Amino acid sequence: MTVTNGRVPDCAREITTGQANRVWHVDGPVPYVLKHYSDPARAANEAAALTLLARHQAPAPGLLGADPAARPAWTAQSAIHAEPVPTTQLLRELAAPLTAVHRIQGPHHGRLAGGPRHQTWHDYLHHRLDTYTAAAPDLAPTAALLRRELDTLTTRIDPRLLHHDLQPGHLVRTTDGQPLLLDWELAAFGDPLSDLARLAVRLELPDPEEVLHLAQQPDPTTSRRIRLYWRVHHLANAALSTDPDTRQHSRTCLL
Known part of the structure; x- marks a missing residue:
């Protein structure tokens, strides 16, 4: 065709x-x-x-x-003939497709196309924090706290492919039983834990470590990193979401 x-x-x-x-x-x-x-x-x-x-x-x-x-x-x-995986099964069904995605290496950090490319994950996150504070200057103190915590992380992050919009409806199962991930417009290269943290935000989980069973090769910094990314994603919602309830929910979580 x-x-x-x-x-x-x-x-x-x-x-x-x-x-x-x-x-x-x-x-x-x-x-x-x-x-x-x-x-x-x-x-x-x-x-x-x-x-x-x-x-x-x-x-x-x-x-x-x-x-x-x-x-x-x-x-x-x-066109995909498929049904969305129910939310109650999402965290179990995501494991296999997400592992396949996170194996894919990238040449830089940040969006694959249509955005700035960064040499390090640290630089990419600083750029995102700049974007959020420009949109919501009243959140600058919160962003400053996140910057300081980010600067104390010394773990080197190799860029891996991230879906970066994981949520119910984006994982489907085809009629022959194959899982597929839809809607890749926010895909980026970076730390796979950021994918999991964003999923925790989308599911409104009070503790991002509830999704850590999906993490590959955890290390001593894993818990700290996912909690930092969880707050960064809440900051993004608080600054940029077009839904007032989502903005307020994320502001509450940041407090």
């Missing part, structure tokens, strides 16, 4: 669930999913992530076409 322009055909059925993008299921000899992005950088990043995942035969949809420079930016992905 060749996708030529990213336009929505007459046979398309909208399946949008989020706020930032619009998504359609397109019937045809080879059905596919068409995704339009409000942020072209996210389109570029998801296209890069899906290309990398296909190279490693990792559990994700196939990329059929993309044009991040179009208006709107778009990707076309293979």
Whole structure:
């Protein structure tokens, strides 16, 4: 199948669930999913992530076409006949696909495309903290505390592929029993513990160590790192979330 322009055909059925993008299921000899992005950088990043995942035969949809420079930016992905894994089973079912993803090494830290690339994980996190305090200056004291704690961590982090948006609905199981991870527009290279910390935030877990059974090769800094990342992700929600309840919840957790 060749996708030529990213336009929505007459046979398309909208399946949008989020706020930032619009998504359609397109019937045809080879059905596919068409995704339009409000942020072209996210389109570029998801296209890069899906290309990398296909190279490693990792559990994700196939990329059929993309044009991040179009208006709107778009990707076309293979249609998946699957059901979301229930939230009650999510932490158990994530283990295998997440292990496959976190094995994939990267050449830098940060987004795969459409964003700045960093030589170290430390630099990437400092950049993120700058972004959050620019959006919410009243959170600068909290960000300063996180900076100081980050600067005391001396563990070298090798960049690994992160989904960075793990939550219910993004893990599905196909009709033949295969797990797949969807929605890769926020993928990045970095510390796999950041993926787990973000999942703990999405699930509103009061203790991020509830997801540590998913960690590969824990070391003496594992507990400290996941707790730091958990607070960084809450800071991101408090500064950038468009949902007022989410912002308030994360502010409460940071306190």
